[in-house]
Amino acid sequence: SILNFSKTKVIALDRDIDCKRVAENLERKNKKRFTFYNKKFGDIDQINYEDLKVKGIIFDLGYSYTQIKDPKKGLSFENSGLLNMRMGINEFTASDVVNKLEQKDLELIFKFFGDEEKSKIISKKIVLERTRGLIDTQKLVKIINSSKKNNKKIHNATKVFQALRIFVNKEISELIYGLIKSVKILDVNGLIVVVSFHSLEDKIIKYFFKSLSEQNKISRYYPEPVKEKKVLKIGTKKPILPSKNEIAINKPSRSAKLRYAIKIRNEKDFEKNFLKKFENLLEIERLSRKI
Numbered sequence: 001s002i003l004n005f006s007k008t009k010v011i012a013l014d015r016d017i018d019c020k021r022v023a024e025n026l027e028r029k030n031k032k033r034f035t036f037y038n039k040k041f042g043d044i045d046q047i048n049y050e051d052l053k054v055k056g057i058i059f060d061l062g063y064s065y066t067q068i069k070d071p072k073k074g075l076s077f078e079n080s081g082l083l084n085m086r087m088g089i090n091e092f093t094a095s096d097v098v099n100k101l102e103q104k105d106l107e108l109i110f111k112f113f114g115d116e117e118k119s120k121i122i123s124k125k126i127v128l129e130r131t132r133g134l135i136d137t138q139k140l141v142k143i144i145n146s147s148k149k150n151n152k153k154i155h156n157a158t159k160v161f162q163a164l165r166i167f168v169n170k171e172i173s174e175l176i177y178g179l180i181k182s183v184k185i186l187d188v189n190g191l192i193v194v195v196s197f198h199s200l201e202d203k204i205i206k207y208f209f210k211s212l213s214e215q216n217k218i219s220r221y222y223p224e225p226v227k228e229k230k231v232l233k234i235g236t237k238k239p240i241l242p243s244k245n246e247i248a249i250n251k252p253s254r255s256a257k258l259r260y261a262i263k264i265r266n267e268k269d270f271e272k273n274f275l276k277k278f279e280n281l282l283e284i285e286r287l288s289r290k291i
Contacts, residue, residue, distance in 0.1 A: 015088040041178030077157040114163030
């Protein structure tokens with residue numbers, strides 16, 4: 001544990017208010033060295049760091065077993081009842097998405113956030129089915145199962161439920177702006193570590209680290225070559241994966257990928273190309289305005 005180092009101070013953020021009970025226990029044990037904020041990743045710049053030098057920032061993008069199995073959160077396709085998927089500080093539910101958005105909007109969400117090959121068929125069936133009544137968790141699972149052949153590796157509903165969770169919690173913008181703000185907050189020589197659990201997250205993280213660590217990058221918009229200064233130094237080219245022993249103890253860790261980088265320079269305006277790269281995903285997130 002980071003708190004085993006006696007001079008270390010830890011500031012923790014989580015949007016799930018249920019984490020506060022665990023956090024309060026850590027605060028009691030580590031007085032003045034541990035502070036919890038019920039905030040999202042994208043709000044990391046809204047904390048008063050009291051002139052502290054931030055030496056490291058860690059993103060754990062996964063969900064705990066407790067969160068997944070909590071029927072109130074409605075993250076699992078094994079649960080019954082209304083679709084929820086709100087992790088905290090949300091504006092709408094998965095039920096709102098499934099029962100209110102147009103077919104073409106649902107198709108985009110399932111395709112780009114869940115990599116669902118049958119996104120068009122599933123979204124069409126959803127729109128048809130909801131004319132008969134509200135679609136809940138089990139109705140959605142039935143629609144998905146009727147649209148796909150049985151998958152031996154993962155449950156048929158996995159990708160659609162992933163897409164809904166990402167959309168409801170605005171995980172793409174939270175990650176993108178969380179990364180940008182973290183690099184600005186981080187002290188020079190500080191470490192940024194990100195643990196991701198699906199390919200879309202890893203794609204964003206990989207590009208972010210790579211784009212800020214490349215040198216001698218020439219812009220085609222200038223008559224003369226313009227060298228962009230490196231902001232980060234990548235720790236390892238390939239992500240660090242869990243060992244066989246770790247997977248045996250903690251099965252969900254099998255999909256984890258850890259990437260890290262070291263900040264080597266302060267630079268103010270470095271995010272334009274990064275935001276442009278993933279503008280299409282951010283635009284899909286903005287479909288929530290229709291709800």
